[in-house]
Amino acid sequence: MAASRYARQMSVAVKPDVRCVVCGELATVALPPPSPTIARGPDPEDADYQLTGVLPDVALCATHEEGVLDGTIALGCCDAESCRRFGDSTQLSPCGEPFVKLPVKRNGYRKS
Numbered sequence: 258m259a260a261s262r263y264a265r266q267m268s269v270a271v272k273p274d275v276r277c278v279v280c281g282e283l284a285t286v287a288l289p290p291p292s293p294t295i296a297r298g299p300d301p302e303d304a305d306y307q308l309t310g311v312l313p314d315v316a317l318c319a320t321h322e323e324g325v326l327d328g329t330i331a332l333g334c335c336d337a338e339s340c341r342r343f344g345d346s347t348q349l350s351p352c353g354e355p356f357v358k359l360p361v362k363r364n365g366y367r368k369s
């Protein structure tokens with residue numbers, strides 16, 4: 258089994274209609290994102306503020322949970338305004354832009 262201690266501690270059950278970000282099948286777990294934020298920068302409408310994009314949990318089916326946890330699937334994220342979703346970083350996102358590969362923390366999904 259590829260389920261690490263991390264997965265057992267951090268995975269949460271997802272709602273019945275949530276889909277796996279990789280394959281679109283019904284998701285069984287949601288993992289916290291490998292990096293909690295993306296796209297930090299100044300607010301285009303008010304330069305006094307900084308905006309930080311916060312990533313939601315990553316919904317996955319059992320098959321792809323295993324792939325992400327054992328490192329065979331590299332998660333990416335598309336930050337296009339109309340898209341903003343996770344996916345397999347080797348694929349194009351639905352808007353046509355490639356997913357940006359998310360940094361994986363040293364002690365992220367994989368226990369050393």
Ligand SMILES: [Zn+2]
Pocket residue numbers: 277278279280281282317318319320321
């Ligand atoms: Zn899947």
Ligand SMILES: [Zn+2]
Pocket residue numbers: 335336337340341350351352353354
């Ligand atoms: Zn996209």
